[in-house]
Amino acid sequence: MTFEKILVTGAGGQIGSELVPFLSEIFGKDRVFPSDVRSNTTDPRFINLDVTDKTSVELAIDKYKIDSIFHLAAILSAKGEKNPELAYKVNVSGLYNILEASVKNKVKLVLTPSSIGIFGPDTPKENVPIETIARPVTMYGITKLMAEHLGNYYHARFGLNARGLRFPGLISYKSPPGGGTTDYSIEMIIEAVKGRNYKCFLKEDSKLPMMYMPDALDSLLKLAEAEDSRLKHRTDFNVTSFSVTPKELELELRKYYRSFEVTYQPDFRQRIADSWPGSLDASAAVQEWDFHPNYDLRSTTEDMISHLK
Ligand SMILES: NC(=O)c1ccc[n+]([C@@H]2O[C@H](COP(=O)([O-])OP(=O)(O)OC[C@H]3O[C@@H](n4cnc5c(N)ncnc54)[C@H](O)[C@@H]3O)[C@@H](O)[C@H]2O)c1
Structure with a gap:
């Protein structure tokens, strides 16, 4: 086409x-x-x-x-x-x-x-x-x-x-996220890079798919x-690349920023996150149009940090 x-x-x-x-x-x-x-x-x-x-x-x-x-x-x-x-x-x-x-x-x-x-x-x-x-x-x-x-x-x-x-949930560094429930992931990475701790609006075990x-x-x-x-x-x-909880992202970030800490204070967005699945079956996208994500949690975090620095 x-x-x-x-x-x-x-x-x-x-x-x-x-x-x-x-x-x-x-x-x-x-x-x-x-x-x-x-x-x-x-x-x-x-x-x-x-x-x-x-x-x-x-x-x-x-x-x-x-x-x-x-x-x-x-x-x-x-x-x-x-x-x-x-x-x-x-x-x-x-x-x-x-x-x-x-x-x-x-x-x-x-x-x-x-x-x-x-x-x-x-x-x-x-x-x-x-x-x-x-x-x-x-x-x-x-x-x-x-x-x-x-x-x-x-x-x-x-x-x-x-x-x-x-x-x-989409993770990126070029533009701020538009008010979604998975925005915490971007905010957490940005705060870690700035050398600040982060207050997360979801519970530490809220697993959600990301890309x-x-x-x-x-x-x-x-x-x-x-x-x-x-x-x-x-x-x-x-479509999905990996699933992650806020705690898992915190631990991934601590590999780069040892003193980084997150406190968990869920707000109204917790109810939204609780209604969403933790992982998706993307096999139809793979079969019908060759969907093939390249980034996992480790490489996403690494790439985000290198650009935000
Ligand atoms: N970002 C994510 O994590 C995510 C996840 C799942 C699905 N999506 C979907 O991807 C699409 C784009 O999302 P995004 O993250 O870029 O959203 P965003 O909120 O960052 O951007 C949406 C844009 O739409 C514009 N807009 C709002 N009202 C408008 C109107 N009346 N006319 C024209 N423009 C208007 C806003 O000004 C904004 O620039 C959406 O359909 C969203 O549902 C996004």
């Missing part, structure tokens, strides 16, 4: 700020259009776009002759619990606008990351398959599950090439370029 004009929504966020240069390097700068509702860039390609504004979405896709979209605009889990109405508007109505405009303009690909947030307390805890009990208890999870179904619906009903993958940003970018590209004939799933691929 060739991509001529790529729109990235939510480009100013944790993933977008790395995906834009990553795609620009591969496809060429003039073919990638970063967009966001907030503008904190001098990039001449930048499009100021609120995805909840249907008319603006249609105009932008038409004006820039967009043929593929990485739809990252979203309100994440912890932020979504503070403002459920906004989470609903952005995560559901925003996606709806993107899907509608994409059908109208014959867009060739709409790739929307989903999340482990679609799972809930009734989901099995370990090695969770794609098809399982998914009764999310957060507005974020509910909207992301609906987003998966909307993508499948637009594919079945209108032939739109909607794709998506369920990211675990380092280079693997996340690579998996987005692989799924985008995957042969359609190989895909048995579309919008709901599980």
Whole structure:
């Protein structure tokens, strides 16, 4: 599949700020259009776009002759619990606008990351398959599950090439995380590098799946370029690199910073973490589009530290 004009929504966020240069390097700068509702860039390609504004979405896709979209605009889990109405508007109505405009303009690909947030307390805890009990208890999870179904619906009903993958917690150093429940991992590494102790908002044994940003970018590209004939799933691929508890990360960091200490004071995010699985079965992504993460806990921590220093 060739991509001529790529729109990235939510480009100013944790993933977008790395995906834009990553795609620009591969496809060429003039073919990638970063967009966001907030503008904190001098990039001449930048499009100021609120995805909840249907008319603006249609105009932008038409004006820039967009043929593929990485739809990252979203309100994440912890932020979504503070403002459920906004989470609903952005995560559901925003996606709806993107899907509608994409059908109208014959867009060739709409790739929307989903999340482990679609799972809930009734989901099995370990090695969770794609098809399982998914009764999310957060507005974020509910909207992301609906987003998966909307993508499948637009594919079945209108032939739109909607794709998506369920990211675990993403660890990265270039941009601050956007208000998710796994943000503690990034905060803990940053504090350790700064020589400070850390107060963790999750319990020490809250095991969650994680992935380092280079693997996340690579998996987005692989799924985008995957042969359609190989895909048995579309919008709901599980992907994961490693699972870790806050305590295990603390101990890993102590290998570099001997005096580093973490205190554990769980807040409202503990309830969210408790509803998510500890590990995922990513075999469908491996079989259908050669998903292959390179970073484990040790190499992620090492690489994060070397860049943050
Ligand atoms: N970062 C993670 O750990 C993680 C994990 C699982 C899934 N995801 C998914 O990946 C995608 C991107 O996540 P992220 O971490 O980059 O999030 P982020 O919060 O860092 O960035 C989201 C961006 O969307 C923008 N945005 C918000 N409302 C908007 C609107 N109305 N119109 C246009 N833009 C708007 C924000 O300004 C922000 O720049 C989301 O779909 C998220 O659910 C992320």
